[in-house]
Amino acid sequence: MSISPEDIAEEIRTTLPGTEEIIVQYLSGYLLDLDDAAEDEDVLQVTRTILDSAIGSSSRKAKSPQLDQEGKQDCTIAFSEGVDLESINKGKASRVDVKKLEKQEAKLKAKIEKRSKRNLYEGSKLLDQQRKQQSYEEMFLKINPLDAAAASKNKSKDIHLPSIDVNFGSNRILSGASLTLAHGRRYGLIGRNGVGKSTLLRHIAMREVPIPSHITILFVEQEIIGDETTALDSVLKADVWRDTLLREEASLNKQLAELDSEGDDKRFEDAQRRHKRDSQMYIRVLPRWKPKADLQEPQHCLLGSDSAKKTSRDRRNHSVPSLLLLDEPSNHIDLNALAWLEDYLQTWPGTLLVVSHDRAFLDAVATDIIHQHSGRLDYYKGNFTQFYSTKSERDRNLRKEYETQMEYRKHLQAFIDRWRYNANRAAQAQSKIKILEKLPELHPPEVEETETFKFPEAEKISPPLLQLNEVSFGYTPDKILLRNVNIDVGLDSRMAVVGPNGAGKSTLIKLLTGELKPLAGHVSQNGRLRIGYFAQHHVDSLIPDMTPVQFLASKFPGKTEQEYRGHLGNFQISGMTGLQQIGTLSGGQKSRVAFAVLSLQRPHVLLLDEPTNHLDIEGLDALMAALNTWNGGVIIISHDERFITSVAKELWVCADGTVSKFRGDVQAYKSLIVSNIKARP
Known part of the structure; x- marks a missing residue:
């Protein structure tokens, strides 16, 4: 039996005739919500018990001469402060069903626990949904059917959706926004961290906004998952149509062989006809592609961030879509790969939509900029500048x-x-x-929000703080990665370390933190020195099921919730974001949580490995300003030219087993890299 608010309202009207309708509606909604963890048949019984109690109190009051004279006094007085609940309960004690009371209390407790686990952003539900997401191949076939390429002939590949809505849980990302993508244009999508750029890309990729079915889509996300698949197989499997048909062909050949051995002529002939029909599809779809031999060796799980990212780009190149979606493609790659990627995307034949916070990258690649803010999309011609x-x-x-x-x-x-x-x-x-x-209604123009990061002032300690003296290191003794490295870090140090991926930049940082021990040489560290280390994959150190406030409390107990929230506010994690599960935060918001953790360590030296990867443009400006005013030592690894130029006073190059100071600025180093790439045969 399903109980509705109307049923309870009717019970109240019957029991207490003359009660004001607004009170009836309020009480019916309240009583139903109060007991929504209980069984429906108990709700009316609870309502009747409360109403009977109220009537008992009201009848006693009715004996007063004043009430007899009034006669028409509002029945809602039964719920006023005059109700003696203690005497009511005492008088009805003999009628209490103890088992039923215990049952109601248990259900009420379950209801309270259920509500406490619920949060505004439905974080747990979203995380479970992410864990259950389809594989790359299943997703691709779902959004790009086999006949999509043939269906696109003589059809426009422009996209114009005049009004779209995009939600993330209970958050409204876009409301009535216009999405317009002209074929052959390269769009840079920018906006603040947490505004929903990656969510928009995923909605487009999954056709949760009505993209025409004949437009093929390929989505390259921020991170790829490492496994035992070789780089060659990964690139080949990117052509999902080809891979699917090859598996079907192998299955049909196996069936033919089994039927031939069984001697069933009729079934064998049927299978042959089916194989012949499908073979025409294989001929039409299978590409003639000869991979490079070096892709056959490395496995995804053994590749560095740069190599894995390159493999992801090769997957995209081998399966050329009408619409290419890239989410932070410049993250985790070195300046060499970044220069190549910029050059490659400038000649991309289809439509490109790329999320990036790298100004130089957007200047080199984008023909148009889409600014996502305030639930809408604004369009600008030209690059980021x-x-x-x-x-x-x-x-x-x-x-x-x-x-x-x-x-x-x-x-x-x-x-x-x-x-x-x-x-x-x-x-x-x-x-x-x-x-x-x-005169028309006047709205003030939107004020551009400014961000500030704040690191606590570093205590003064006497030098030397941190030194590497003739340090050599290799993960195996026969393969030395770094040789005879000498570095002296002080409170006034401002160093940037650049070089190709795999040369040992992150290894150098880990030697400075003491996470790795050198095979030769000596690392000296002041006994009072505190080092703050921002890892390239800092997300791995965060617990996705925790909120930022809970995570800070687990790392640095002893403060109140308000103190933790105030500290997070120093890094723009404010309001309900501090109570949202970390797993549902954007990449930039997770970076802010990591910086908040760093600052609570009150470090003397900051070692930052690719800190700009997920920060938006405003966050990057705030980080640069905070580092420039901070009084501690800073060593950064970054591919962001503007960030290096703003923060670093010295440029060190990690390459060919050595770490040495570069006599010049980052622009000179980048020019040297590009000239070397072009000089290669």
Whole structure:
């Protein structure tokens, strides 16, 4: 039996006739919600018990002469402060069903526990959904059927969706936004961390927004999962159509062999016809592609971040889609690979939509910029520099127009206030009132939010702080990665380490932290020194089922929740975001949590391995400003040219087994890399 609010409302009207309707509606909703963890048949019984108690109290009060005289007093007095619940319960004690009471208490406890586990962003549900997501091949076949390429002939590959809504759990990402992608254009999608850029890409990739079915889509996410698959097999399997048909062909050949051995001529002929029919599909779909031999050796689980990312790009190259979606493609790759990627994407034949916070990368690749903010998408022609100039000019004009309009309104209002009741000027005042009423509603222009990061001041300690003296290291004695490294780190150090992936940059940082021990040489460290280490894959150190507040409390117990939330606010994790599960945060928000953890260590030296990978442009500006005003030592590994130029005073190159100071700036180093790439045969 299902109990509705109307059933309870009718019970209240019957028991307490004359009760105001607004009270009836409120009580029915309240009582139903109060007992929604219980069985439906118990709800009316609980309601009747409460109403009977109220009537008992009301009847006793009705004996008063004053009430007899009034006669029509509102029955809602039964629920006022005058109800003596203690005497009611005492009088009805003999009728209490103890077992039923225990049952209700157990259900109420279950209800409270259920509510406590519920959070605004439905984090657990979203994480479970992510864990159960389809494999790459299943997803590709679902959104790109085999006949998609043939169906796209003579059809426009432009995308124009005038009004789309995108949600993430209970969060509204876009509302009535226009999505327009012209075929052959390269779009850079930018916006603040947590605004929903990756969510939008996933919705497009899964066709959760109505992308035309004849447009093939390939989505390259921020991270790829390492496994035992060789790089060659990974690239070949990227052509899912080809891989699926090859497996079907192998299955049919196996069936033919089994039927031939059984001597069943009829079934054998049927299988042969089916094989012949499908063979026409194989000929049409299977590409003639000859892979390089070196892709046959390394496995995904053995590749560095850069190599794994390159394999992911090769997968994309081997399966050319109409629409290519890239989520932070410049993360985890060195300057060499970044230069190649920029050059490659400039000649991409289809439509490109890329999420990136790297200004130099967007300047090199993008023909258009899409700015995602306030639940909408704004479009700008040109690369990031042109976007920034155009948007700044537009914002200035909007502010100027707003201020002009406000001054005009103030002028009208002042005239009205002065002459409204003057007989000679009353007509003019009325005219001004009509003008003022006809003016359109004025909204102030959006104020660009500024971010600030704050690191605690480092205590002064006497040098030397941290030194490497003739240090050599290799993961095996016969393969030395770094030789005779000498570095001296002080509170005034501002070093940037650059070089190709796999050369040993992250290994150098781990030697400085003491996580790795050298095979030769000596690492000296001040006994009072505290080092803050931001790892390249810092996400692995965060617990996805915890909230940022809970994670900080687990690492640094002893503070109140408000203190933890205030500290997170120093890194722009504010409001409900601090109570949202870490697993549902964006990459940039997770980076902010990691920085908040670092600052609680009160370090003297910060070792930052690719700290810019997930930060948005505003977050990157805030990080640069915080590091430039901080009084501790900083060593960074980064591929971001602007970040290195702003923060570092020294440039060190890690390559060919050595770490040495580079005589020049990052632009000179990048020019040297590009010239070397072009000089190769």
